[in-house]
Amino acid sequence: PVPAPEAWHRILPPEWVPIIARDATRQQRRPNSQAPLSDAYLAGMPPKRRKVVT
């Protein structure tokens, strides 16, 4: 079951809540599609997975 909007506050340590709330706003501002990943980054994936993503 999905917690009600404020119910999630009770699950977490209270000091996390403002950080997560602030991050929620930050994440909204991010463009929806991630820019293509660099080869240097993709090289860190297990080889087969890399092929699926690229």
Add this chain to the structure above:
Amino acid sequence: MATRRSAGVERVLNKLGAAVSAGNFYEAHQLYRTLYFRYLMQEKYKELLDLLYSGSKLLLQNEQLTSGADLCNLYVDVLGKSSEPVSDDVMKKLSELIGLIGPGVPERENFLSNALRWSVKGSPDFKTGHPQLHRFIAQIFWREKNYVLARYHFLHSTDGSSFAMMLVEIHTRQGYPSEVDLFITQVVLQYLCLHNKTTAADAFRCYTLKHPDIKPGPPFLEPLLNFIWFLLKAIESGKLPVFTLLCKKYKPSLDRDPTYTSYLNKIAQIFFGLAPQRPRNQGFLGNLMQLLNDPHSSDSDEDEHPPKTSSGQNRSNQKMEAEELD
């Protein structure tokens, strides 16, 4: 008989000394091999190990890479036969020899996997090789700028801070600025999938501290870094609702790399007691885990739930990975 034998060894040793000082490395290599067979028959492992180590070094330092690598393989072969314990000292020697062989010598790969296989002797916990040997090997590949192999070996080591320093180097040289948080997230999740939460935390701490583009935290400016910070804490508490909530709240960040979901499913099983996925998904996860695992080892699955593939298939997959890794 015994004296005749040792007199024979004495003679070969003298010839070896002469060949070396004359710079006749071809002959020296043959003499080392002769001595290998003689000592082996006499079960004089200690002497043989010293001889093969110094011989390997001598040949490698004189650019006799193929014959030097041949002696390296004899060295690791004798290690297996002897009762020499797995120690930092021997692992240092093994990695020193790997470094001296250098890239581009085909025998090196064989030596490396034999060394790793030997290093698990007596420690059934390390299936892919001793973490300390992985660490030494990672440093060699890092020095050679072979980031792919260095990454793989760091991941099986417990040296999270060196791994972090290498990630800073890779990211600042070859990554995109927007990936500053992705590089460490990928590695933390991979460490966690390998059950190594301590090293995951070390790597995270060191990366966020040392990366010039990350403002000190926690909390961090990058949501994904906060996610990892919380995740590491949540693992300590083992509370599944906290974990699922974090994954939900940070979904936009986590979606930036499609592989994260499968890592997190695995992490849910390892640290939060979530039941394994349905067979279909498990097969996929199993494969992913298999790919994270050692290409050098014959024992691929560190998991209690082996993937559905047959062991024959596992082996060929690993072989393919080993080839791709090179």
